[in-house]
Amino acid sequence: MSYAIETNDLRKSFHGNEVVKGIRLRVRKGELFALLGPNGAGKTTTIHMLTTLLKPDGGTAVVAGYDVAGNAGEVRKKISVTGQFAALDEGLSGLQNLLLIARLYGYSKKEARSIAEELIQSFGLSEGKDRTVESYSGGMRRRLDIAAGIITRPELIFLDEPTTGLDPQSRKQVWEVVRMLLKLGTTVLLTTQYLEEADQLADRIAVIDKGRIIAEGTPHELKASIGGKTLTLRLSEGADREGIGRLIMERCQLKVIQDEADPLLIRIAVKEAKQASGAIHTLAANDVSIEHFSLSEPTMDEVFLALTGSVERREIVQ
Missing domain, CATH: 3.40.50.300 (P-loop containing nucleotide triphosphate hydrolases)
Known part of the structure; x- marks a missing residue:
């Protein structure tokens, strides 16, 4: 070529x-x-x-x-x-x-x-x-x-x-x-x-x-290289975002990406819908109030944050 x-x-x-x-x-x-x-x-x-x-x-x-x-x-x-x-x-x-x-x-x-x-x-x-x-x-x-x-x-x-x-x-x-x-x-x-x-x-x-x-x-x-989907959650006023992040990490082994521009918004990279369901269930079982949630393809912002946290090249199949 x-x-x-x-x-x-x-x-x-x-x-x-x-x-x-x-x-x-x-x-x-x-x-x-x-x-x-x-x-x-x-x-x-x-x-x-x-x-x-x-x-x-x-x-x-x-x-x-x-x-x-x-x-x-x-x-x-x-x-x-x-x-x-x-x-x-x-x-x-x-x-x-x-x-x-x-x-x-x-x-x-x-x-x-x-x-x-x-x-x-x-x-x-x-x-x-x-x-x-x-x-x-x-x-x-x-x-x-x-x-x-x-x-x-x-x-x-x-x-x-x-x-x-x-x-x-x-x-x-x-x-x-x-x-x-x-x-x-x-x-x-x-x-x-x-x-x-x-x-x-x-x-x-x-x-x-x-x-x-x-x-x-x-x-x-x-986008596919960092996980299949992104679970986006909007928390209620007064929610302990740091504590929620630790809870999701400990119980679900999922990393929470916090939105610096919006203190009530968090994103979680998941490979399948079952993981998203598990995260929501964990939050509900611990009385964490969620105003709404959505499951979507990762954004390029999330890809960028995930990739620039590593110095090793990720080979993408083309």
């Missing part, structure tokens, strides 16, 4: 501290591959090596058919990088920004106009095309920034946390833009702090922690 990105034993150190420790990645052409990890996990350093901004200390990385160390210039011709902050001229209109970038890439005036107008329409920016970018909303800026990044029709685009700071509606608009890129056959490597985003968009996900890939697979495979 031909890959858009292929790395073997990729390594990078800073001041004697190895931050990327032998990463192996295989990103297929035309897919959206998400790279997730906590702060300091090594994902940004990995992206910088793949986009030729940093030279690896060891291992190999081939991007769009070229080695990043030996053929950095050829790699740059094939890729586009969109960071967290839009690289746009605030004083120009949306259309003018695209025209300027197209001309800088060597397109004629006629070609630049055609490309810019097509992108403005495709990305839903027609109403604001003649307004200055400084008047754009966060979502409009992000869509324009991505449009600017594909003027050269790159084979591969790196999206580094493209929806950070956006409201939910703007995030969904960017999601639609990303889906459009995939329909065009563009390979996308996405880093994001929103786990729901990876769940919604990614064909496959790799979780990086402490410089190593600890799990890789489709969203469904990763």
Whole structure:
């Protein structure tokens, strides 16, 4: 199989501290591959090596058919990088920004106009095309920034946390833009702090922690790897959440994941409905009041918390 990105034993150190420790990645052409990890996990350093901004200390990385160390210039011709902050001229209109970038890439005036107008329409920016970018909303800026990044029709685009700071509606608009890129056959490597985003968009996900890939697979495979279902319980006011967690652990040998944002919500990973029933029965027998409960597939948040608690790679059957 031909890959858009292929790395073997990729390594990078800073001041004697190895931050990327032998990463192996295989990103297929035309897919959206998400790279997730906590702060300091090594994902940004990995992206910088793949986009030729940093030279690896060891291992190999081939991007769009070229080695990043030996053929950095050829790699740059094939890729586009969109960071967290839009690289746009605030004083120009949306259309003018695209025209300027197209001309800088060597397109004629006629070609630049055609490309810019097509992108403005495709990305839903027609109403604001003649307004200055400084008047754009966060979502409009992000869509324009991505449009600017594909003027050269790159084979591969790196999206580094493209929806950070956006409201939910703007995030969904960017999601639609990303889906459009995939329909065009563009390979996308996405880093994001929103786990729901990876769940919604990614064909496959790799979780990086402490410089190593600890799990890789489709969203469904990763969810299945930590348990079949999640039992979600809403407790009554005044409930002893810590004590309930200990009770479930001691009586049912199940781990309780506590929701930091909601003190009355707890989640329990279970492999089968029988375990969920046993947990509820245990709580009822100990006079624990439950307002309501539900049994569902694990969320990506729960997958992330479970996986980043381990430094050993979990092999997911694909």
